[in-house]
Amino acid sequence: MTPTPNWLRRRGAKPQPADDKLWEICPSCGERIYIKDLDAQQRVCPKCGHHFRLPALDRIALLADGDFDEIGENLVTGDPLQWSDRVPYREKTQGDRTKSGLLEAIVAGFCTVEQIPIGLGVMDFNFRGGTMGGVVGEKVTLLVEECARRRVPCVIVTSSGGARMEEGMIGLMQLAKTSGAVERFGALGLPLVTILTDPTTGGVSASFGFQGDVVIAESGAAIGFAGRRVIDQTIRQKLPEGFQTAEFLLEHGQVDMVVRRSDMKAALASVLRFLIAKGYGAVDVARPKSA
Amino acid sequence: MTPTPNWLRRRGAKPQPADDKLWEICPSCGERIYIKDLDAQQRVCPKCGHHFRLPALDRIALLADGDFDEIGENLVTGDPLQWSDRVPYREKTQGDRTKSGLLEAIVAGFCTVEQIPIGLGVMDFNFRGGTMGGVVGEKVTLLVEECARRRVPCVIVTSSGGARMEEGMIGLMQLAKTSGAVERFGALGLPLVTILTDPTTGGVSASFGFQGDVVIAESGAAIGFAGRRVIDQTIRQKLPEGFQTAEFLLEHGQVDMVVRRSDMKAALASVLRFLIAKGYGAVDVARPKSA
Amino acid sequence: MNVIVELEKPLLELEAKIEGLKKLNETQRVDFSAEIRALNEKAVSLEAEIFGNLTPWQRVHLARHPRRPLAMDYISKLDGFVELHGDRSYRDDPALVAGYAYLRGVPVFVLGQQKGRDTKENLYRSFGMAHPEGYRKAARIMRLAEKFGKPLLTFVDTPGAYPGIGAEERGQAEAIATNIKLMAGLRTPIVVNIVGEGGSGGALGIGVGDHIAMLQHAIYSVASPEAAASILWRDSTKAEEAAMRLRLTSEDLFEFGIVDEVVPEPMGGAHRDPAKVVDAVLAADARALDKLMSLKPEQLLDRRYEKYRKIGAHEEMVLDRAAR
Amino acid sequence: MNVIVELEKPLLELEAKIEGLKKLNETQRVDFSAEIRALNEKAVSLEAEIFGNLTPWQRVHLARHPRRPLAMDYISKLDGFVELHGDRSYRDDPALVAGYAYLRGVPVFVLGQQKGRDTKENLYRSFGMAHPEGYRKAARIMRLAEKFGKPLLTFVDTPGAYPGIGAEERGQAEAIATNIKLMAGLRTPIVVNIVGEGGSGGALGIGVGDHIAMLQHAIYSVASPEAAASILWRDSTKAEEAAMRLRLTSEDLFEFGIVDEVVPEPMGGAHRDPAKVVDAVLAADARALDKLMSLKPEQLLDRRYEKYRKIGAHEEMVLDRAAR
Numbered sequence A, B: 001m002t003p004t005p006n007w008l009r010r011r012g013a014k015p016q017p018a019d020d021k022l023w024e025i026c027p028s029c030g031e032r033i034y035i036k037d038l039d040a041q042q043r044v045c046p047k048c049g050h051h052f053r054l055p056a057l058d059r060i061a062l063l064a065d066g067d068f069d070e071i072g073e074n075l076v077t078g079d080p081l082q083w084s085d086r087v088p089y090r091e092k093t094q095g096d097r098t099k100s101g102l103l104e105a106i107v108a109g110f111c112t113v114e115q116i117p118i119g120l121g122v123m124d125f126n127f128r129g130g131t132m133g134g135v136v137g138e139k140v141t142l143l144v145e146e147c148a149r150r151r152v153p154c155v156i157v158t159s160s161g162g163a164r165m166e167e168g169m170i171g172l173m174q175l176a177k178t179s180g181a182v183e184r185f186g187a188l189g190l191p192l193v194t195i196l197t198d199p200t201t202g203g204v205s206a207s208f209g210f211q212g213d214v215v216i217a218e219s220g221a222a223i224g225f226a227g228r229r230v231i232d233q234t235i236r237q238k239l240p241e242g243f244q245t246a247e248f249l250l251e252h253g254q255v256d257m258v259v260r261r262s263d264m265k266a267a268l269a270s271v272l273r274f275l276i277a278k279g280y281g282a283v284d285v286a287r288p289k290s291a
Numbered sequence C, D: 001m002n003v004i005v006e007l008e009k010p011l012l013e014l015e016a017k018i019e020g021l022k023k024l025n026e027t028q029r030v031d032f033s034a035e036i037r038a039l040n041e042k043a044v045s046l047e048a049e050i051f052g053n054l055t056p057w058q059r060v061h062l063a064r065h066p067r068r069p070l071a072m073d074y075i076s077k078l079d080g081f082v083e084l085h086g087d088r089s090y091r092d093d094p095a096l097v098a099g100y101a102y103l104r105g106v107p108v109f110v111l112g113q114q115k116g117r118d119t120k121e122n123l124y125r126s127f128g129m130a131h132p133e134g135y136r137k138a139a140r141i142m143r144l145a146e147k148f149g150k151p152l153l154t155f156v157d158t159p160g161a162y163p164g165i166g167a168e169e170r171g172q173a174e175a176i177a178t179n180i181k182l183m184a185g186l187r188t189p190i191v192v193n194i195v196g197e198g199g200s201g202g203a204l205g206i207g208v209g210d211h212i213a214m215l216q217h218a219i220y221s222v223a224s225p226e227a228a229a230s231i232l233w234r235d236s237t238k239a240e241e242a243a244m245r246l247r248l249t250s251e252d253l254f255e256f257g258i259v260d261e262v263v264p265e266p267m268g269g270a271h272r273d274p275a276k277v278v279d280a281v282l283a284a285d286a287r288a289l290d291k292l293m294s295l296k297p298e299q300l301l302d303r304r305y306e307k308y309r310k311i312g313a314h315e316e317m318v319l320d321r322a323a324r
């Protein structure tokens, strides 16, 4: 991985894992890998190529050329349901902050990818399983709206178990809220490219995840609508080999391409460069309402 | 059936069948039916409800309230390929004229259906198996263009084996020509309703047949793209029960409804009345280019 | 077993007894009117006792009551309903009914999630859980509604989108995502009715609109209580607790600004007087449409955008490096 | 067996002999140049003899020649081709390749019907016969081309749309009908290349455009000769006769105004010099695009409409009641 960029240094040190684990076991081939080796390899198993989940800041470092101007960085959830089960929701999110080093399950901002200016949102599974509550919905909406104002493409990297239970219907409504922003954005002739990474299910796949003009899936990612457990309980039959993997979705016509992490930046840049290239006719773009 | 309307009397007597058959055998139940009984029953088997094919003029009499103003009624094919196999194409079409009482495989014009003014095109299987050559394409195009000018819905009743072999690529190009007209018509916010009757396959199903805003299939009609023989030769396996019937297509999501002949006029009028009813907002209709 | 069906048993027995007495009163020429009056009073107080203070879990069961009016009970009371079938690509999905009709003379396209009344119909209708082809049929109808300038009326009643192999293979997520975006930008008024169960993204797939009316005892939830319990605690038997926490009742959602109108039900729930409830819902829809039809398309779309734009629950944190 | 493969055998043998002599000439230091010259002259006259006057049926086989350049041979010579997959609903169809690339610096969306080079690949690609999901993938790409203002470049090479149970169940007719209408109104330039077999509606499903270029020895027919013979005479062995009557060569179609440009092939067909043919096709496309890109959308669409509007073959008959 490239040396830590300035914006990342400004954010402060990466969180330390709670336990002082030195290595991880590859769930695919069983290889025992030193964490610092894994991190140096973009968290891809050096033996079998299995893609471990990537924290949002690492993903940004992987895709952005250099600086990253974050937006909505100080938004935190208001706990609208005053939720408390074993542990109050506010305590849970406090734990997620420690675990992920983030205030919420998405980091959004502006950067360039191979010199192409874009808005970039990256979800992080370490924060509440990447679930979408009011803050994720708000930040995605802000990002898309700001991309529209700046007339730049929008890229969203998803990793999410769906809508966040602890915010109830506020969570579900973020599907409609973000979709409204995506709809207006698309009408301007600007591209939304989504990158679905492990895992992308539920409300995030059923909203902006699959609303991309081009939908890229990362190798091996689990992608779908319903979770495996729910499907198991409903149909009580064996699921097919490779069910809900990126490759399975490609075969079933659901995604444009499956890309390995090492090729992701180049693939994304190629798609973006093409979509924004000067083509035929002037796309009928309304002027922005505010600068 | 209602008494012969004026426009039909003006066209002259119906053609007499070449042989002096008095009865037909129902292909579905084997019942022997006197032809005049069959005609009196809209050519529906009184025993099992099997729908025999309906000549274009009978179909118009069934659907139109009264008068029918024909357009393109004197168009005949120019034999662009100078086609001759066992019999020259010009002789074949001469035979079709005698058999069908028509100059070509479609009759097009304007009428009202339950007081709703529409353009109506009706294909006739007795003329070259209802195939589409240059004349059918031209008449469909004229009809759709004239519907656009008059701002009335367009209804097309199909019965066709597809593009006409004897006109070669001129025939195939009618798919593109008619589709161009349908595309412009649709952009005006005016409805195209198609009624697929037995049989509708090949180039007609693959153009305006399935381009209707609402697609109605007549009970029991064979509808599809490829002919059964071609499919048999390609896959060499048993075709499923009821394959390519109207009911099969309904189950597979291809048509909006399956309607019996006796209910067809009411069903069509209901759809048209709804689609043209004053709704929300002014549909952004460009003014016609010429009156 | 439905807990409401259990709860209401003594009430139904009492009512049967009253009916019996009434019949005797008429046929036997014996005067039971005093007894009837007493039993009626008892019934009213029993009803209030049973239904006066339902828990969220009981409300869930009321929303799933086997005799509760279903989508087609509303749709069939519109004038001249005609069903339109198919997604034009794969299959006609009976779990999602589509068509056109007239509401108090206004031509509308209609969508509804339809459960079955018995096992056979439930299998046919997949218990009201639509497959991707159902949502794609709905998308086709939405586009027709826009093209022909007809408002869209939807009736939501689903445990959720169907979770199965074929549904995943054919892109359940994509189908719902497409519909939500389509409804967000549809240039015609959309009135949504939550009449039974509003289950998650499967409900929202026909549930984005300008006016969201919800029956008093319908529920609408980010996930079914069973699924939520399974997701939160890996224990679907904790559904009752989930129901309590999820804030899925009409009162909750009205308070959150997620539903615009709560349509009252008779004491004991919609199934106690279906005809009246159907009328009340359609009357609410007619009022809402009347208002929406007067808006220009741009107003309508701005209003719809703002409606969802403001639903959230975020606070600004004073940035403090130590807190991160 | 391909009749051209048979016909060209003596020529290939002669050419092998010449190659052998050339090698000897270089390595053995014996001068065979006179012999080589004589054999070369013989080869040229043999080539002219074989290919100078092909029948339509032989032309059909030339268009189906196993070594003829296929869609991907053209597409892979565009700059930076990236494949995009899937119809987002059912399946990615390998018979219809989609993606984007640059043609002489111009960003274009690309569609091509791809046959296989061997049995295995042919099974994978369904012999270049697309299913409905292939046409629906194409439709998705067409809409992207319009949304992002990129011209569309298509390469037609198919015996026809796949005729099978699944294809019919999933609406082959609807899929093609949708595409033809979509292309008729698509607000971006469309350049179509008929490079091998143009088979019926299956070809037209990606074949409506502003400029139709056709390789000299490609064919384009209302139905394959075999299917036409079967339809006309219920005898598919009469395909040779059908080929003759159908007027399916580039010369015929240029005369009818159905193709706008015929791209010449080397003597003997495209497979005799694939690189040169691929270059010639892409050069023709670049010229066509250059012209089309200067038109305003309304001009472009009017021109496209008129192009197809005028294809016909009708005469006016003086109405005479007796003749009817």
Ligand SMILES: [Zn+2]
Residues within 6 Å of the ligand: A026, A027, A028, A029, A030, A031, A045, A046, A047, A048, A049, A050
């Ligand atoms: Zn590994």
Ligand SMILES: [Zn+2]
Residues within 6 Å of the ligand: B026, B027, B028, B029, B030, B031, B045, B046, B047, B048, B049, B050
């Ligand atoms: Zn019969």
